[in-house]
Amino acid sequence: MAFPFRRGARGARRNPTGSTWGDTLFHLGSGAAAIVLLALLGLIVLVLSLDAAQSIGVFGFGFLGNRIWDPNTDQFGALPFIYGTLVTSAIGLLLGVPVSLGIAIFLAELAPASIRAPLTYVVELLAAIPSVVYGLWGIFVLVPAMANVVDPALQSVLGFLPIFQGPVYGYGLLSAGVILAIMIIPTVAAISRDALLAVPQSQREAALSLGATRWESTRMGVLRYARSGIFGAIILGLGRAFGETIAVTMVIGNANEISGSLFAPGNTLSSVLASNIREAFGLQASALIELALVLFLVTLVINAFARIMVWRVFGERGEAVS
Amino acid sequence: MADKVTNPEEPESLQPRKSRRGLWVGIAAVVVVGVILAAGFTTSWFGLAGSGSSAQAVTLNGAGSTFALPVISAWSTQYRSLTGVQVNYQGTGSGAGINAIIAKSLDFGATDAPLNSTQHAQNPSLLTIPESLGAVTMAYNVPGVPSHINITGTIIAGIYLRTITNWNDPNISALNPGVTFPDLPIIPAHRSDASGTTYCFTNYLSVVNATWASQIGTAKSVSWPEGEIGAQGNPGVAAVVQGTKGAIGYVELAYSLQNNLAYAKVENAAGNFILPTLDSTKAAADNASRTLPAGDGDWSHVSVVNAIGADSYPIATFTYLLVYKELNVYPGGVMTQSRAQTLVSFLWWAIHDGQSAASTLQYVPLPSSVVSGDVTTIQSMTFNGQSLST
Numbered sequence: 001m002a003f004p005f006r007r008g009a010r011g012a013r014r015n016p017t018g019s020t021w022g023d024t025l026f027h028l029g030s031g032a033a034a035i036v037l038l039a040l041l042g043l044i045v046l047v048l049s050l051d052a053a054q055s056i057g058v059f060g061f062g063f064l065g066n067r068i069w070d071p072n073t074d075q076f077g078a079l080p081f082i083y084g085t086l087v088t089s090a091i092g093l094l095l096g097v098p099v100s101l102g103i104a105i106f107l108a109e110l111a112p113a114s115i116r117a118p119l120t121y122v123v124e125l126l127a128a129i130p131s132v133v134y135g136l137w138g139i140f141v142l143v144p145a146m147a148n149v150v151d152p153a154l155q156s157v158l159g160f161l162p163i164f165q166g167p168v169y170g171y172g173l174l175s176a177g178v179i180l181a182i183m184i185i186p187t188v189a190a191i192s193r194d195a196l197l198a199v200p201q202s203q204r205e206a207a208l209s210l211g212a213t214r215w216e217s218t219r220m221g222v223l224r225y226a227r228s229g230i231f232g233a234i235i236l237g238l239g240r241a242f243g244e245t246i247a248v249t250m251v252i253g254n255a256n257e258i259s260g261s262l263f264a265p266g267n268t269l270s271s272v273l274a275s276n277i278r279e280a281f282g283l284q285a286s287a288l289i290e291l292a293l294v295l296f297l298v299t300l301v302i303n304a305f306a307r308i309m310v311w312r313v314f315g316e317r318g319e320a321v322s
Numbered sequence: 323m324a325d326k327v328t329n330p331e332e333p334e335s336l337q338p339r340k341s342r343r344g345l346w347v348g349i350a351a352v353v354v355v356g357v358i359l360a361a362g363f364t365t366s367w368f369g370l371a372g373s374g375s376s377a378q379a380v381t382l383n384g385a386g387s388t389f390a391l392p393v394i395s396a397w398s399t400q401y402r403s404l405t406g407v408q409v410n411y412q413g414t415g416s417g418a419g420i421n422a423i424i425a426k427s428l429d430f431g432a433t434d435a436p437l438n439s440t441q442h443a444q445n446p447s448l449l450t451i452p453e454s455l456g457a458v459t460m461a462y463n464v465p466g467v468p469s470h471i472n473i474t475g476t477i478i479a480g481i482y483l484r485t486i487t488n489w490n491d492p493n494i495s496a497l498n499p500g501v502t503f504p505d506l507p508i509i510p511a512h513r514s515d516a517s518g519t520t521y522c523f524t525n526y527l528s529v530v531n532a533t534w535a536s537q538i539g540t541a542k543s544v545s546w547p548e549g550e551i552g553a554q555g556n557p558g559v560a561a562v563v564q565g566t567k568g569a570i571g572y573v574e575l576a577y578s579l580q581n582n583l584a585y586a587k588v589e590n591a592a593g594n595f596i597l598p599t600l601d602s603t604k605a606a607a608d609n610a611s612r613t614l615p616a617g618d619g620d621w622s623h624v625s626v627v628n629a630i631g632a633d634s635y636p637i638a639t640f641t642y643l644l645v646y647k648e649l650n651v652y653p654g655g656v657m658t659q660s661r662a663q664t665l666v667s668f669l670w671w672a673i674h675d676g677q678s679a680a681s682t683l684q685y686v687p688l689p690s691s692v693v694s695g696d697v698t699t700i701q702s703m704t705f706n707g708q709s710l711s712t
Contacts, residue, residue, distance in 0.1 A: 070545035071516070072538070139561050147566065167507055170566060171551045254514030254552025256545065265551050271514075275554060278415030279516030279542055 045296065052290035054283060063290060069256040069272070071280070076287035078294055080256050084173065084266035085295070088248060089241035091177025091262070096184045097234055103185070104192035104230075109204075109218050120193070127186035135250030138179050143170040143251055146178070151263055166261035171253035174262040179247050184237035191236060195229025196222055239302045242295065245270040269295040380664045385412040386419015386432035388555070389518040389574070390641040393454050394432060396679045397672055404671075407664055416518055416542070423448065423644045426652050429665050431644040434518020435542060436621035449617040449647050449703070451696050452640040453672060455626070455686035457603040458522050459637075461563045461583035462570040464489050466504055469584035472497040472595045475530030475628070475636065478588075481570060482510050483533065484547045489568060497595075511562040511571035514552030516543035522639035523572045526627040530636075572637070575603075576684035590636040591628050598635045600686050606634035608689040617699025618647055638686075643669065649705045662705040669700050670712045 049056075055063065059076065066077020107120055147170025158164045199222045207221035223230070245268075253265020254275060269291050277288050384394065391413035398409040414422070416433035423431030424445055436450060460473055467489070477493055480486035486493060489503045513520045521542045528535040538544050546552070551569070553559045559571040560581045575598050578585045587595035596602050609631035615621055626638045649662040673696045677687040688696070703710055 068545065071543050072541045072545060075545075139558075139565065144565050167509075167549065169509055169551055171553075171562065249514065249554055250558070254554075255548065255550060257548045259548065264549070267514075267552075275514040275552070276516050276543060279417040281417050281421060 045293075048289055048293045048296060052286055052293050055286035055290040058283065059287070059290075063287070064294070067258060071276075071284045074283050076284065078269070078291055080258050081267055081269040081272050081291060082294065083258050084176075084252065085242060085268040085270070085298075087173050087262070087266070088176040088180055088252065088268055089238055091174060092180030092184055092241040093234065093238060094181075095178060096181035096237060097188060099181070100185045100188035100233070100237070101192055101230070103189040104196055105218060105223075107189075107193045108196035109222065110214075120190075123186050123189050123193075125186075126182075127190070131183065131244060131247040132250075134179055134183055135247035138175065138247060138251040142178060143175055146170050146172075146175045150174075155263075162260045163262045166259070166263055168263050169253060169265060171251055171265050172261075172263050173252065173259075173266045176248045176252040176266070176268070177262075179251055180241045180244060183244060183247065184240050187240055188233045188237040191233035192226075192230045195226040195233065198229065199225045235302060235305050239299055242299050242302060243270060245274045249274055269298075380661055381408040381410060382429045382661075382665055382668060383410050384419075384430040384432060384643075385414045385422055385428055386644075387416045387434045387518055387641050388413040389416075389434045389456060389639075390432045390454060392576070392683050393676075393680050393685050396683060397676045400676070400679060401668060401671060405667075407668065409668060415516065417516065420644065423646075426646075429645070429657075429661070430669075432641060433644060434639060434641050435521045436624055436640075436642060437644070439620060439622045442620045442622060446618065447647050447651065448644050449699050450615075450619075450621045451617060451643040451645065451669065451673070451699055452611075452614075452688060452692050453643045453696075454641050454677075454680045455603055455607050455638060455688060456519075456522075456641065457575040457598040457600075457635055457638045457686065458519055458526075458572050459575050459578040459583075459585040459598045460570060460588060461560065461573050461578045461581075461585045463563050463565075463567060463584065464504065464506060465567060467501060467584070470597060471501060471584075471586050472589070473586040474589040475527060479527045479531035479534045481508055482512070482527070482547070482550070483537065484510075484549060506568040509566055509569040510550045511559050511566070511569050512546055512550055512552055513543070513556075513559060514554055517555075518542065518639060518641065519556065519572065519574060520544065522627065522637060525625055525639075526637045529625070529628045574684075575599075579684060588636050590632075590634050591630050592632045592634075594632055596633065596635045598637070600681060600684070602633055602635035603638045603686040604689055605629075605631050606636065606638045607640070607686065608691060609634050611689060611692045611695070614692065614695055617695070617702060640692075643672075645669065645703065647703055648707070649703065657705070659705050662703075663710050666700060666703055666710040666712060669696075673697070673700070 055076065059066065063076065064078050064082065066075070067079050068075045068077050069080065070076075103119075103123060107116055107123075111119060147168055151168040151170070151174070154164050155168065203221040203225050204217055207217035212220065248268055249271035252267060252271060254267050254271065255265035256267050256272065257264070259266065273288050273291050273295070277285070280288050391411065394409070394411040398411055402408055411432070416435060419428070419431035419433050420437065420441065422428045424441075432453070437445070437448065442448075460478060462471075471494075473494070474497065477486060477497070480493070487508055489506045489508055491503075495501070495503055512523075521540065524534075524538060524544055525540045527538070528540045538546075551562050551566070553562045553571075556573050556577040560573050560577045560583060563569045563571040563573070563583055564581055573583070577583075578598075585598065587597050590596050590606075606629035607626050610624075610626040610629040614624060621642070624640070626640060628636045629638070645665065649657050649665070651657070673688060673693055677693075681687050697712075701709065701712060
């Protein structure tokens with residue numbers, strides 16, 4: 001792989017067939033790519049902060065706790081959107097993660113080779129479906145199903161819980177959460193599967209040789225070993241849920257309110273931003289940019305968290321998984 | 323690289339793959355670059371890019387209202403085949419359109435809501451040209467209830483203020499003898515994005531209902547009471563109404579017709595219940611336009627809602643084009659005499675021949691009184707103080 005350049009003794013010392021010239025180029029090139037990324041991040045934060053400065057100046061930290069969003073009276077608060085983002089993402093994780101883990105375990109541990117490859121392909125294909133398609137499916141299939149079947153059933157069985165009370169619309173936090181669950185499944189399932197495959201075969205063999213059943217071997221030998229990788233997958237899925245815009249906007253009902261019921265319409269940081277930024281100016285535009293900043297920082301923290309988790313499993317165990 | 327591999331079986335199988343890997347990466351890179359280049363070639367081969375064939379053709383740039391997007395897109399296609407002039411229009415939203423024309427980065431802006439008094443005072447050289455008319459319909463989905471029920475502004479306000487919450491409300495039944503309304507909660511649907519349709523709708527409710535005016539007001543996006551569904555764009559609201567039993571929503575006429583939605587007759591200022599049609603909307607504009615300001619005047623209080631006249635449909639709106647009266651105001655010499663002339667010719671065509679395209683899209687052709695006002699406005703446009711031929 002060495003470059004066919006000949007240079008001074010300094011290079012020859014490390015690599016008799018070439019020089020450090022190629023290595024220097026390699027370093028500079030990849031370093032530049034990394035710096036471009038950092039510069040982009042920095043510029044995004046800088047521009048968002050500058051554009052949000054007006055709103056930050058007017059509302060201060062009260063912005064985060066204010067429930068009112070009224071462009072007509074220039075009153076803006078982020079609380080309903082932070083609430084909507086957290087609730088829908090939590091529903092997404094609650095519904096999506098068990099299914100994803102089931103898929104991952106099946107693909108890594110149980111599936112016969114003949115269906116493993118096609119199923120893996122299908123899971124990866126799900127990730128390539130544009131979110132607007134999920135949103136359309138949401139409007140025409142999921143929302144009517146939720147309004148006519150799922151929500152009334154939940155209400156009749158679990159109606160004593162405040163989260164399942166109130167009028168049923170179909171459009172609402174629960175529907176958005178279900179869409180998010182479906183959308184995070186490919187990410188969480190694929191990365192969890194990789195983490196499971198990274199578990200050395202000896203772990204399974206050891207558990208089985210001690211007389212463990214298949215389930216016990218998977219639970220104790222494999223899942224425990226891969227848990228930080230699976231955790232990283234979940235955190236990545238959460239990041240996806242936080243940032244998802246179009247599909248959520250299409251089914252969440254877009255009401256700037258905080259309601260105790262999961263059936264009630266709500267709004268997320270990204271969906272209110274997408275809905276309103278085109279026609280906004282002045283203080284409203286600034287407040288929307290501040291929402292973007294809030295979302296950006298939350299996502300940044302989540303992603304950093306996920307990176308550390310992923311590094312812990314992939315970094316420690318080398319390139320066994322890539 | 324090979325010394326890192328710990329499994330003794332691997333190096334043999336890796337060796338042949340390694341040399342091929344470079345090949346495959348190369349092929350992938352060539353394919354990616356090839357697709358990009360091919361895209362460029364095919365567009366110019368098929369004349370899609372528009373710049374290849376007629377090098378001297380002028381391009382006009384506009385942006386703004388999404389309400390006006392279908393009609394301006396239709397104009398763009400027609401005008402190009404007639405004259406070779408390319409009119410680019412982007413539905414960025416009215417607010418963005420206003421900002422861009424004020425920043426002089428467009429030849430024309432389009433907006434559903436007129437410039438407000440402050441904007442007009444700061445930009446007195448911008449002309450306002452009404453270019454098309456639209457009607458906003460009250461669409462609903464109530465099983466067993468036919469289309470064209472009667473409804474009043476007070477009831478619509480009550481529904482959207484959440485004081486009328488069930489379809490069997492006696493106030494609704496009283497307007498519709500012979501129609502049996504089910505015991506079904508009303509689910510009001512509105513636009514989640516800021517929109518000229520919302521501006522028109524809230525403007526109407528503010529005019530006819532004092533409670534609405536004081537609690538909600540008129541704007542492109544307002545603070546809606548709790549328990550209402552927001553959806554993106556006219557298609558989004560239409561989809562909510564179509565798929566939700568008990569829903570009511572305000573959508574442009576074209577979308578109600580396309581989606582076969584039931585929609586209401588709305589009581590007008592004369593006390594008649596009027597179906598939204600091209601004619602009833604035109605009547606409204608005709609009656610409201612007797613008092614339109616001059617092109618360079620303050621249009622902030624112009625509205626076509628709740629117009630007088632026995633046949634006027636009460637929820638209607640203009641969309642406006644915004645252009646500079648003196649066109650040699652653009653920095654860097656982007657505006658030339660010939661470009662200014664092209665712009666004026668296009669505007670002239672749009673308010674005359676372009677109006678027939680509007681009606682096929684369920685936009686209402688401008689009444690002659692509005693067209694004659696537009697003619698005066700367009701004739702007042704100049705480049706370096708010289709008037710331009712129309």
